[in-house]
Amino acid sequence: MKPFLYYRPKTVKDAIAAVASHPDARFIAGGTNLIDLMKRGIVSPEKLVDINHLPLKKIEQKGGFLRIGALALNSEVANHKTVLQKHPLLAQALHAGASGQLRNMATVGGNILQRTRCNYFYDTAFPCNKRTPGSGCGAWEGINRMHAIFGTNEKSGQDSCIAVHPSDMCVALLALDAVVLVTGQQGERRIPFGDFHRLPGDNPELDSNLLNNELILAVEIPDAPLTRHVHYLKVRDRASYAFALVSVAVALEIDQNNIKTARLTMGGVAHKPWRFPEAEKIMTGQPVSESVFQQAAEAAMQGGRALEHNAYKLKLGANAIVQALKTAVGKA
């Protein structure tokens, strides 16, 4: 890999200044993704700003929400008492991701910012608009079994990107209405989780709406009565340690067999974690029943658009939604 400078800032301000002062600097935390990207020549930053020593590790309940520091490790969050009690969906999603060793290194902020695992992105011998804008999309007419069925359009062809966001955690955070707290030279701002990541459009090289030099400080999850009827279902090619073909996060608030609140999100299907407001609406106010789940699943997958090798995701996605909902209400 290319030689690089290394800097360890003492404060958040110092960290942002360090990145801002260099045209090709990157923050590094757990490094579980960035190091791979550097080893394979996908990114070659000239300077790494190691934020591991910044005070951003805390997981604390504030008034009305749980704040999880950006440097909290995936394993710490997954096993944290409050997370398990109040947001078990998040714990499930985290446990479905990566391996024990990786979860012990990977941070919450890094998880949100991890890059796609699209094979064309990872091998510099292939064209990839995300890695090398303008080089074309290798997957568009290539092997696209793992690729997006939502959020693609005519623009997503050769000129854009059909890669999917690989995170499990993010699928749960989207369902839980989380907010990402970031800071930069212009100060702090809060980004609703659904607005954090973006669709590829004309700039497939950009995964998120985080601005240059901005740093994630924390994720905030509002309190909600979504503890009992939740499930994170990850469908993959082996029992563990594989990225999702599709994954489903469901959270239901049920009052006397009636669905009061429904949250339904999916991973492995789009350039960003995907939410289904229509399907949520269909379930809201309805009794818990398999036919309601099926209606929701059908509605969710409407508008999905298949390529040569990923048409199975339309059916698998619907089936996985039904399975996840059934499991969430204890009727699997």
Place this chain on the structure above:
Amino acid sequence: MVQKDLQTEPESLDRVDGRPKVTGTATYSAEYAVGNLAHSVLITSTIAKGRIKNINAKAAEESPGVLAVISHLNSPGVPGYPPAKQPAEPAPVGTAFRVFYDELIYFNGQPVAMVVAETLEQANHAASLITIGYEIATHQTDFEANLSKSAVALSVQRSKNSPFQDYGRGNPEAFDAAEVKIEATYTIPTQHHQPMEPHAIIAVWEGEDKLTVYDKNQGVKSAQGNLAQAFKLARENVKVNAQFIGGAFGSGIRVWPHTVAAVLAAKKLKRPVKLVLGRELMFTSVGYRPYTVQKIAIGASKNGILTAMNHEGTGQTSAYEEHLERTILATRAMYACPNVFTKYRLLNLDVNTPTWMRGPGDATGMFALESALDEMAFALHIDPLEFRLQNHADTDPERNLPWSAKSLKECYELGAEKFGWKNRLPAPRSMQKDGMLVGYGMASSLYGFHRHPSKARAVFSRKGSVVVQSATMDIGPGTGTAMTRIASKILGVSPGKIRFDLGDSSLPDAPGQNGSSTIPSVGSAVHVACEALKTKLLKLASEIPGLNLQPDQMTIKNGRIFNLTDASGGISLSDVLKYHNLEQVEVTEESKSGAERDQYSMYSFGCHFIEVHVSPLTGEVRVKRVVTCADVGKIINYKTARSQSIGGIAGGIGMALMEASVMDHRFGRYITNDFVSYHIPVYADVPQIDVIYVDKPDVHVNPIGSKGLGEIAIVGVAAAIANAVFHATGKRVRDLPITVEKLI
């Protein structure tokens, strides 16, 4: 029936090298502390066919720490290669790939240049600065699209006695006339060995004509011969060391181009050079299980007697070499069927050459055959196990010879009993548990017996210890442990006092570790060497006056020689040597096959019983339970044998459910070139595995009565899983791997 398990064999040895392996003190090829070591990385082609137009290496050469950029433009040359032609001409089929030889590109991922630097980081960075210009030619890598171009291999056309000639016995019209027929096509994708330890080499020239390599391979003697030939050195001037191997599964049987490249670099720089293949290079550098399509047609009578089996297999190979494997051969020997016809074809593509991968050919062929048997049993409404029993071959139907030994019926019986096969409801989708579809499947397995001439040296020294040596290998099965066990039993010396040396080309001749031949070949050599050493020790003892040791009464136990009639008398082995004023007693013996090969047909047999659960909504398949039973003759050491079987089953689970190397044919390049996308089973994929052996010596094969185990452990596993999936879901998947989209 003898059935061995941990309870009945508590004396089973732990791995003699287990401690160094798990504590990290075992030294693997890349880990040797060699002074003045330079580090290298390979640069490989990004096109599948064409010519190198230019290599711009200036920036790399000027990059800090860089010692050399080597390519065909400046290679010191491999003396064993013929001179390159100008302009370059494609090598005739049958020519092993020549590294840094000329500008021709034969496959995507071909080594085209190498950067050598003071540190690995410097070499890596410099490699990123090199640009290569290509003249691109049209390539063909798509097996399915080119299938019509498949043909009888040239090497088969030239060899009348090749087992891969079209074969037939009985009536060619038998299939057409059959009462019940099954015809189907089965496909396995390209699959890669991908052992945990990547291939690696440290090459050290000791002067102009002496070479030492620390190289990951499966045969130090064949590597020695190969390198001696390539570099025109005296065989004894090439030392190959491969003491510890972190898995190989066949990827280390040949000497591959990267090994030659490192030796070349060390020669050019006159200093030791290390090369470790990155994971992505492991997909194009060390072979793979070839993409194979098989057509099977089976006929049977309504009462379940096989009347016809036609089996055609076509495998992928490179444009420059022919790799043949046993794909269709098992079908000739497995069942008592009078009318059998087989054909084997190759398809040359612009890819690197495949190679043997655990159970080569047989794992592929038996996936098709045992799936087809299951399909036929279903069509006949006969239990799949019963169907196999009805068609059991009591003698070898191909060679018309008696089996040297065959306890397949006992395997079926023991396996079925342990598994609870009788609880299987015949109809697909008829069994469920916890909302999952439950499937029971089974398959037979077989593997041919391989034994090669082998030598072993056994040395008893006065301090009471024994050293046994042979240039054999341990790629994981526990060779040293098994050999220690053999020596210990014969010599009456406790295993802790025995050391077994392997993986060094200066040791007595032995074959590489492949074809499940190590125990049959080297085990026999160790056996005869230790017997000879024992005879020598007994003779020396009998010459000592006053001990009254009787030749027909003498025995050795716990390091003492005594008369069977008087266990309290006798003399210690050390004292025998002391009396004769000897420091040590040494023998070297050879063991090899004889006329028995023509009198008997020799195979290992076995079967697998597997339970899968399939999610009805998501189509995910999980293997829940495996019972595997094998008849491999005498089991030398149960504990390590069991581990070998478990590893084979895990490999079979990968083959059946997830392993597939997928190529984007527009580029002729694998898109699955890392562990993110090439899936092998993780712990969570491998369930409880019960391993049973019919532990009966095969008295005809060799002096130890033991056949190999490595391959048969995986043969048939994929079929058993596919059959279980059919039973669970009613869906017959004939193209591996069985992924969710094929089941929902």
